[in-house]
Amino acid sequence: MQVPLTVSFHGIPVSEPIRAACWAEAEKLEHWFNRITSCHVTASLPHRHQRSARPFDLRVRLTLPGHEIIVDRVKTQSRGIEKPELIVHDTFDEVRRQLQDCVARMRGNVKLHEVIPPQEALSQEQSHENADDDGLMR
Numbered sequence: 001m002q003v004p005l006t007v008s009f010h011g012i013p014v015s016e017p018i019r020a021a022c023w024a025e026a027e028k029l030e031h032w033f034n035r036i037t038s039c040h041v042t043a044s045l046p047h048r049h050q051r052s053a054r055p056f057d058l059r060v061r062l063t064l065p066g067h068e069i070i071v072d073r074v075k076t077q078s079r080g081i082e083k084p085e086l087i088v089h090d091t092f093d094e095v096r097r098q099l100q101d102c103v104a105r106m107r108g109n110v111k112l113h114e115v116i117p118p119q120e121a122l123s124q125e126q127s128h129e130n131a132d133d134d135g136l137m138r
Helices: 016-032 084-107 118-130
Strands: 006-010 038-044 057-064 067-071
Touching: 006 016, 016 038, 016 084, 057 084, 067 084
Parallel strands: 006 038
Antiparallel strands: 038 057, 057 067
16 A cells, blocks of 8 residues: 555544454455555444444545545444454455456456447347247247
């Protein structure tokens, strides 16, 4: 990473286990793309009306040359009370999936659909309408 990882806490006490988990997960991202510009992680309390078993919300903002990936949080409420490290892992897992997709698009490894010029599409449509075959098997 060109700029070191920053981990900030809003409304919750600073947690070294959360910070260490963020550093470990961010280092894994470099395996997928070594030109990551920066990574900012913010841990904050959920809004008052959204309090649940999850002790905090996590937001990860990853910047690449010409791209930005933002993951606000991964819905993990279905599992009940979770360890903070697991919330960090799940959130970074989503960041990794989005990073892999972004890198594939950047490298041109994404299959594109064939584009048919409008004139050809119209002629193909007309030839199907003029066919004598009604499409039924006899």
